[in-house]
Amino acid sequence: MSVRISTAQFYNTNSSNYTNNFAKLEKTRQEANDNIRVRTAADDPVAAARLLQLEQQQNMLEQYSGNITSVRNSLGSAESTLKSIGSILQRVNELAISSGNASFTDSDRKANADELGALEEQLFSLMNSKDENGKYLFSGSKGDTPPYARNTDGTYTYQGDQTQLKLQVGDALSLAANETGYAAFEQALNTSRSQTSLTAPAVDDGRVSLSNGQVSGSAVYNDRFRSGEPYSIEFTSSTEFKITDASGTDVTLEATQGGKFDPSGTNTEISFRGVDLRLNISFQAGDSANPDAAIAGHTFSLTSKPDEITGTRSPGNASSSQVSGATITDPVAYKAAFPEGAVLKFTSATDYELYASPVSADSRPVASGTLVGNSATAMGVQIDLTGPAAAGDSYAIKVDTHQNQNILDTVSKLRTALKTPIDSDPVAKQNFKASLDSAIGNIASATNQVSSSISDIGGRGQALDIQAETNEALSNENTLTQKSLRESDGVEVMLRLQMQTNMLQASLQAYAKVAGLSLVNYI
Template identity: 45%
Template sequence: MRISTAQFYETSAANYSRSYANVTKTGDEVASQVKLNTAGDDPVGAGRVLQLQQMGTMLNQYNANIGTVNTGVVQTETAMTAITSAIQRAQELVLGAANATFTDKDRQANAAELKEVQTQILGLMNSKDADGSYLFSGSKSTTAPYSVNPDGTYSYQGDQTRNLLPIGSGISMAANTTGWDAFEQAINTTRTTTTLTSPAVNDNVIALSGGSVSNTAAYDNKFAPGEPYSISFQSSTQYKILDKAGNDVTADATSTGKFSSNNEGNQTIGFRGLELTLNVNLTTAQYGDAAQADAAIAGHTFSLAVSNSTVSTTRSPGNPSTTVVTDSTVTDQTQFNETFPSGGAIIRFSSATEFDLYAAPYDATTSKPVSSGTLTGTPVANQAVASGVTFTFSGTPVTLASGDQFTAQSSTQQSQNILNTLSNVITALNGKVDGDPVAKQKLQATLSSTIGNLTSAANQINDAVSDGGARAKTATDQGVTNQNLLDNGSNEAQGITASDPVDAIARLTLQKTMLQASQLVFTQLSALNLFSKL
């Protein structure tokens, strides 16, 4: 077979070039200790390395989210711990105010300090993180979670959203604690009310408190189904309790309806998980004569029922008119329970008299009215009745305009935030009590219920702190798992991309030898041509 000189040179050049490229590549591998520089070096290995890199990016993001969760837990726990300390001080002040030797001036001094405690707690509830976002507002991080309403009550302006962050494959963790969870679910131990129904004018002979829940299970299972109750005093030693169906349920009360009228001291009536305080205020002559005591006490009747829910309303700053809501009262508790939005409502006026009530937040494209109506009332139409609530507007006549909007927040009596609990006791302590035994009895009942609510608020915060601690532990444990996966992935990727120094040097030596051999063969064979024989 004949081989042309040109073909010989081309073949030799190609072989030399290939050998030189191999030497150069292996030399780079020895120098860098990396054997996988392009996908062409190892297509399968390159694909696996890419998968490992993507997994590493995801795991790093998971770890960053874990850091966010842990930071959030620390910040909220710091605020809640400070609130708990403030509650402890409030409990000391309330217990101190119950001292029998205290005067109105002493109680007012305690009320002044309680106001400072309330201001401190409000500031802590409205704490922000380093980015200026509110800690307890849920997803509404730019909205202060708590604000004071025109009627002096405090309401939660955030939402119940837990901001979930992925911390592992298929695992998400809340990065925040909402004010709803930490402060709004504190059980209100004083969620029932007594109302004197007979006689028509209160003569203060019998003082019966609204009661405090002492057994939640008994209250929910036995008391609530039978309310409202009627408590009627038959004599100076016996009372009778009827449930809403008229059944005599006196046997469920302590001492089966018996009480003492010998002195005005506090007496406790236990009834279906509820404890009521009874005080009897008779004259000296009546205390000493059973017949006079019977005549003075018999016929007094009280209604005992779950307290109605409350609604606080605020005007939107952008309203065309200056009209405000002067009063918002639950007038139909059943309808309120069935239709009023639990997350708050928006009242929007489409004209000067026509309105719609929507669930908050309002969206012009998707929101549908929960209730609609027209202003009513006498002597002027100044009331909007919707979902069991009557809203009263200012002005005679009322000058509402199309586009006016009002936000309504409901508060059931089943729970009460710490700010409103403090407001109630501050008001009571600032009242006149000296020389008024009835006022003193009412104050003692308020102080007892306040202690119960403060304890409930502290317990709710403790639960929120425990929840945060559990989340932090879970996130930290997952971080360890993530780091193990990162380390394993890094080791596997290094095994694919890293060069074996011994193998690479041996291969380089061989390739250099082959390059030198190809050079020598080319030199020797290039001499075997016709031109060299001329």
């Protein structure tokens, strides 16, 4: 049996071989020209899949690079602004210390107050700084809202939030691109959290003065002082005092020198459970005959400052009623659940609901009730209004626990104290000294908080530098890997090119012979 192959089959086969070899040669020529081996998945499916993964990684690394630049620029603006604020606080501290000079008069202190006023305006402006995109630096996620607003009573309110805007800068690292005003300015510990009051004699005779005190040890104050208040400080002689806690236990040994003091000392300091108090003894005519009798019996109470609750009406309220005051009527219920920030909303002229701040569309009330007269009571707090409310009215309720005090309020209070005349008023002088102690302590606390924010930004900057180096190394390795997968081996390509050229020539010769065959050749 024999197989017959027609001339057409020979022709077609040789033509196909020639075409295929020519196509391969052209592809190799192009590869030799641009050195690219993998153009499509058909060239090398495995390499093409790996190249796709590498390209995606490279795109992500480029995105990280852009994010690193954004974070670095934002943090740079915040750091520069915070350093300017720190410089102003340094000058504020110098003015505060100089104002305690015994030779200063009311006019000298007023001059310092005037300079403080200018510094206060600078601080207010810097704390409301914007970035290059017109967004407020320290408002958190509320970039279109000024972080600080000045109230009608001269105090300042933080209007931003605590949100840190994070950007991905590496496969496993996200960094905050902003520093919130809450972290930088609102968390400065308030050193003026205690207070004293004379309980005996009924009328102050001016012999014994005891300052409100400054919190020097926050941890001790929170752990030890708060658990034993209110305290009674009784002077038993002109050189000794006794301190008893709320249960009547004698805790004098925890005070400086075990309750002993030098009556001739000026502004003698008493330290007790994290609180430093300034004691001043002023003997009067005739006291030298029996100094112990002159001082014995003077008694003071020592407690933490009670929480202060204030309210502000919403500008869009239908009524003109405002919050006139707030009173804690049930301390247990108040301490258990009353939020530090709340919103009182009226669903009718008499019915109200209390929400914890911030209020969102899905927020639920934490308490509700009906007005009694012009007073609303919720969770142990009675909130008094100046008049009838209207449906839709809302009021922002803020609780001041005295735990923290923002920088602007500290400067404002110091400025007020410096403007108050004290030259001819011993009581005013004592109050001024207490205010000055408070200001100096709180300025130091505010400075520390700003410095802490600058350090935190510096830490993030270092993390950015390290991540940028890591990303660059990954990008370089990625580029090399892509090159090894995509590009050709020059020697191998030239050998293949020579071989395919030879094969094409052979195909061409075979094709020419087949094309020239005919029956005439055999006759």
